[in-house]
Amino acid sequence: MSQYTVLAAEEAENVNPLIPATYDIVWSAICVAIIAVLFYKFVAPRLTKVLDERAEKIQGGIARAEAAQAEAQQTLEQYQQQLADARLEAARIREEARTQGQQILAQMRTDAQAESDRIVAAGHSQLEAQRQQILTELRSEVGRTAVDLAEKIIGQSVSDEAKQAASIDKFLRELDDTDAIGVGR
Template identity: 25%
Template sequence: MEVLKEGLLKVDPGLLLWTVITFLVLLLILWKAAWKPIVEALDARAEKVRGDIESAEKNRLETERLLAQHRDMMGKSKEEATQIIAEGRSDAEALKNKMLEQANGEAKDVIERAKREISMAKDKALSELKSEVVALSTEIASKVIGKNLNPDDQKAFIEEALTKIRTVQ
């Protein structure tokens, strides 16, 4: 026990008691003034961070769900749009063909009618000419028969008749 009273290994009861007193006073002061608020604040912060992380996770899932939904909708509307465009194109094609056909038919009708009218007019003119020629011939014949014609007159008549015919034609 001699070694505990002197030198490096000396255990001084007074110092020991001072240590205990100092530490206990420090413990009490720090407990009230420092550790309690610090531990509470750190716990509250940890709790808050945990809550924040949880809500962030929840938000992420919700966002993912919405994104998937949105993608789905986008895909659907794209398909729809393609379908609508294709439909419109085929409709337009059909309408174009129909209109072309109609126009062609109408044009043909117009041409047909024109041709018919022309041929009718021609026929009419020809029949008119024929009757005219007949009338003229009758007139000429009556004139020939009615008066003696000298050759010069005859010639003049014929020529007159021919000119008339030509003008009619």
């Protein structure tokens, strides 16, 4: 036994405590190989599949977001175009209304002027008719008064209507001539 002890002691001196025994290295390598095979056979495909699905979801989300953003941009452009069209239409309607308003005002002014002219013309014709009526009445009154005065001055009756009319006309002409001279001054 002493020989075995010496050999064991010699072996113990040559053994490095940091390097494991050969059987430990072999069994550890076998376990690592089995775990690596299981990992590449079962875990890696599932992990790859999950990562691919996530990448597809992310890419799909990005694509959907880009599509939504493009659609939103297109909708915004359409809205802005419609708004611009609506503003142009409103400006056109305002201008048309302004033009129609001016036309209506011009028509109303023309109608009012025509009505005013008609009323003035009717007033003038009415005044002229009244003037003629008053002149006729005045002539007959003046004629009767002149005949009455002539009868009183002469002392006899002036019954002849022809003489009366001639006397009245002569008197009125003299009266008109006197008025014309007085107005001319």
